[in-house]
Amino acid sequence: MLRLLMIVCFIASSSFAQEWKRYTAANSGLVSDLVYDITVTRDGILWAGTGAGLASFNGTVWTTYDTVNSPLPDPYITALAADTNGVIWIGMGYAGVARLSNGVWTHYHSANSDLPHNTIFDITIGPDNTPWFATERGVVNYNGTVWKNIAPIMVEPRSRAVAFDRTGVLWMGTYDAPDFRGYMEYLKGDSLWFTILSKLDIISTHPWCMAPLNDSTMFVGTGNGLAEVVNGRWTIFHKQDSPLPSNGIRALASVGDTMLIGTASGYCELSGETWKVVLPSEGGLPNDVITDIAVDRMGNRWLATAASGIVVHKPGGIVTQRRDHAGPPDEFVLHQNYPNPFNPRTTITFTVQNSGPATLKIFDAIGREVAELMNEQLTAGVQYRRNFDAGHLAGGMYLARLTSGPMTQYRKMVLLK
Template identity: 25%
Template sequence: MVTVIFFEFHQPYSKVNNYWGLEEYLSPYELMLLDYQQPQVTDFNTINHSIGDWTSRGSTSQMLKVPIGNSNRNEFFIIANRQKESYYDKVMWGDTCHDNPYFDLGDQEHYGKGIYIYHAYPGEIPGGGYPFGIHIDQECADGLWNWTHSYNAAPDWDPSNYWLPVFEKSAPVYDLNDPSPLSYSLTARDGKNVSKTMGSFNHLKWFSKGKKEAQQYGTGTDRLFTNIEEDWTSREWKGDRWDAWKVGYNVVFSPYSSPSTVNWDNENSGIFIYLNSMNGNTANMEIYKVGVGGWDENEILAATPPSKPMLYRPVEIYNCNGTSGNPRIIWDNNLEPDMVRSGLTTSYKRYKIYRAISTNPSIAPLNYTYHDTYDDYTPDDTANYIDNNIFNGAIIYCGLGGSNGNDTYYRYKIIAVDKYDDESVPSDFVSIKGHSIIPDRPVFNTEVTYSFSLSQNYPNPFNPATEIKFELPQNTFVTLVVYNAIGEEVARLVNNEYRNAGRYSVSFDGSKLASGIYFYSIVAGSYNEVKKMVLLK
């Protein structure tokens, strides 16, 4: 028997509906509505929950219902663990599936697997139970955003006609619910729901960044696997590899994440959902609600890691001297109250910076290594980090992002670290290209000799930036730190990094600091020295 289910307000979340119905299996809500499967229901007194693949035929449902508000409201999240154990469990039509959910993905078969979270509001229709025609939305793991329409691009089926809009992220959204009706909006939408009316057409999100398909009806390459940033026809609105919640990708769904656990009326639900591990195809989660089960918010924050940082702005070039500068990454600070650390005079939030590098244009940087720890002393504003340690002597051309030949490709991710030293999953990456100006192998010049020295910064006094130069006679580990007048660390410019013998220069940005006297200190092997500098605004 074929059952037809109609949801009036959203397209992808049922098998057949009055829009497109991008669901090859009965959706979680349909299973509940038809009484084919009734979910486990959390009362928030039990914290730990484990669910297997939702198509399992055991006596216990492998879906989890998380009530929002009191029972009279009849609003909830549905959590389904979709590991594709059933051949017919197909939820991804876009991405490399290319409009065919049964496409053989080969070594990409893991695309589309993961934890799917749906937000349903049956209570908007009187009568209780699970009625037809309700609002329902998927909470996508790749975030809720405001978007801009920047320009148009050509889709794979019409490669010479640039007529479909390209939507680009302008800001993450934390305190609003994706309202879910097809109202064609660029505000508070995920990639499956962002849309815009242009003329007589209503357009959805067709493109993602990466390498454009080489031929008509071809398949492009996601930016993860290429250094090229073109617009390929990913059909994101039909579902892609980034929708599901996965260990290592996004694991915290809370009042402080994007998307967040606000209810349909944009009110704080107090619900925290933490995917803490996978055991084979079994998902292990912790689910909390503020004020229930003996948990207050501070205790829940202490028990869970920070949410995924939302890094999306293009890399800027800082301290341009007319030709080159240093990469600067900017992001919105995490909102969790336990991200705030108390300094002697000011508060700050801590992040770890990871960097991946490739010197081959055909190979995308994928091997991230720890690069630095950054403390942001403007915790209620955006954070920004300047990379003063450019790999291999590369330079970053101002406004050009690099030039041809000997290119070095940089990618950055950040990890949020709360005051308990719990770490978030890494952010998505941002990237920039540099141009190598020295060979990979050192060129030895026997006529050049070096000594341990730390030069006076220049200019001094300065506003807002200055250069600090030091010299090493031998290969050694180096740490260079800036302190304020009462001995508080305000910047770590070099963090125990291995440097070859030679002369070095690093930039220090004091734009977010007050005028006054500061000290900078170097430790290099057994050598250490401190000098004073003045920030004068």
């Protein structure tokens, strides 16, 4: 069925200065410009999975996690999701799944759990607040105790995307390895059914992404076009017959009655019959593939890209989070060293609440100072990192002490020799 469309093209102008902002590894704490996935927690914290580790951003301070300063087992972060309790689920390219909750890390992989494969492509949180994972060997759910693998309808399933619609049906973008045919599978309770994409004029190996718009409408992004599914009826959009700037649809999200669409060469917003299209180099959009989209509680659109960092955009102007107190929102924190126990090197990270002089010193078990790692002026809200080499010290317990003004924190460290 043909649809009448109104097209609004954004033209670069000075007004974009307030509507677009870009974060890169060069101008922020983002660990890499290669960003695979992003998510925003209920309290407004942005999390970014990159090709070189994990990063979080609270609107002021960036915090980074990699294989050196944290228990993160693999820096290649391919998928992220946050549950309603603020737990961060981290999918990796080669090491399975990590769970981060209140600073505590848990690692799941195919050798210590029923995770079917260590390559994770997507994560979604279900209505019961449990995570579902799209892996190289199908879809699996973990309820905190039991891993449940979804019985495949094909010989060799390769799952790439998972998402729930507003009625509680799980949509699974999958393809069959022997013939590379793309499927959309659906799961509701114990009922499993599917759609073959090639029968819908979508010649694509598999869906890349899905997102609900309302109770009756789901959008599906593929390598060969966009689909709008209303009560089971599919309408297909291609670059050739719609305002889409590209047939490669890698990212979808919704805000209100508007669908946000990230493509291989541009960004779109579709509201009813009205398309708004932003092409590369217009406004603040880089010429790059949009890999993911997340919306924060202020309505800001966060766009992850394949090589250009993260762009935040909001029509009418980006809205920053309000703080209930004056001054820097940061905490005085001395993080636990990693690794711990260690032999002979370890890394210590920390932030200070107020700018000014600070010291980081190491003491042995009877209180003797054995090292001064830092004695300098620090800036509030910046995450600092110092390496400690204890190769010249005897094995045993040591204390790291961070002092800034009237505040002091200690951490126990164990040197194994």
